[in-house]
Each structure stands twice: as structure tokens, then as C-alpha cells.
Amino acid sequence: EDFDLSTEVAALRAEDGHVGAVVSFVGTVRGEPGSTLTLEHYPGMTERSIETLIDQAIQRFGLHAARVIHRIGPLGAQEQIVWVGAAAAHRGAAFQGCEYLMDYLKTQAPFWKQETAADGSTHWVDARVSDDDALKRWAVSGDAW
Structure with a gap:
């Protein structure tokens, strides 16, 4: 189901007076x-x-x-597909946490995507080298996904 950004951000902040920063990312379907x-x-x-x-x-x-919402099933162009939120005491940790979550989601989460064009033609979406490159910055010895 779709999600409401303000509701999700509020849930990350709820009842924690130590949260000084919330960073969120919303991805939408291109097409x-x-x-x-x-x-x-x-x-x-x-x-x-x-x-x-x-x-x-x-x-x-x-x-x-931190929270992740990732929709499944058929989604139309410009629909929300993913939301990632990270709450921390300070903005640096919140930004890094959000980016880390998205980089791993894009490359490691077990999702398969198929695009259907307006004319009805379909193809499976391949992994992108740029997503793999973004993930490399987080790699440390012992990272287990």
C-alpha cells in the first residue's frame, strides 16, 4: 500500500527527546x-x-x-515505491544511515523488477554498476548481509 511521508517521519520522532535529526528518502517510479x-x-x-x-x-x-517501506506489485509512473527514514541525535549520522540503507536496498535486497512500457513491451530491470559502486563505500571487513 502507499504511505504518507509526514506520518512516517512523525513515527520516527515519536517519544524520543534525543532525536535531533530525521533524514528520509522517497523513491518514485520513473516512466x-x-x-x-x-x-x-x-x-x-x-x-x-x-x-x-x-x-x-x-x-x-x-x-x-530507522524504518524502510518498500512496496511490491504493479506500480504506475510517479508512484511512491520506497521510503527510508533514519533518526539520530545529529544530522551526520542520520544522513549516513539513510544513504547506507538505500545503497544496500538497491543492490542487496531480494527484489526483482519488471518494466512494462505503455505499448505493452516488458523487460526485467538489470542491476546498475553505479549502484554497486555506491555500495562499495560502506564495505568493511566482516560486513554480513
Whole structure:
């Protein structure tokens, strides 16, 4: 289902007076009117992977809270597809936590994407080298995804 940005940000800040910064990212579906992006996943496996990722981000950056919403199924152009939020005492940790979460989601989360153009033609979306390059900056010995 779709999500409301202000509701999600408020939930990250709720009842924690030590949160001084909330950084969030919302991704939308690119495409022409009439096109769709269909996301598939393995129920259970995907959620566990994302929960592990959130736990790692909280530990690594000292976040007070983090949340990921990733929609599945068919989505039209300009619809919200993903939301990542990170709350911390200071902005630096919140920004880093949010970027870390997105970089890992783009490359490691078990999602498969198929684009359908307005004319009905389809193709699977391939991984992008630029996403892999972005992930490399977070790699440290012992990183386990």
C-alpha cells in the first residue's frame, strides 16, 4: 500500500527527546504515463533481510530509529515505491544511515523488477554498476548481509 511521508517521519520522532535529526528518502517510479513497474519478492525472506539491514544501520551509525517501506506489485509512473527514514541525535549520522540503507536496498535486497512500457513491451530491470559502486563505500571487513 502507499504511505504518507509526514506520518512516517512523525513515527520516527515519536517519544524520543534525543532525536535531533530525521533524514528520509522517497523513491518514485520513473516512466511515461501508462507504463508500470512490477516488483516481486520472496515473502518472509525479503522482510528478514530488510530487518537485518535496519539493525546493522542502527548499530553502525548509532541511530535512534530507522524504518524502510518498500512496496511490491504493479506500480504506475510517479508512484511512491520506497521510503527510508533514519533518526539520530545529529544530522551526520542520520544522513549516513539513510544513504547506507538505500545503497544496500538497491543492490542487496531480494527484489526483482519488471518494466512494462505503455505499448505493452516488458523487460526485467538489470542491476546498475553505479549502484554497486555506491555500495562499495560502506564495505568493511566482516560486513554480513
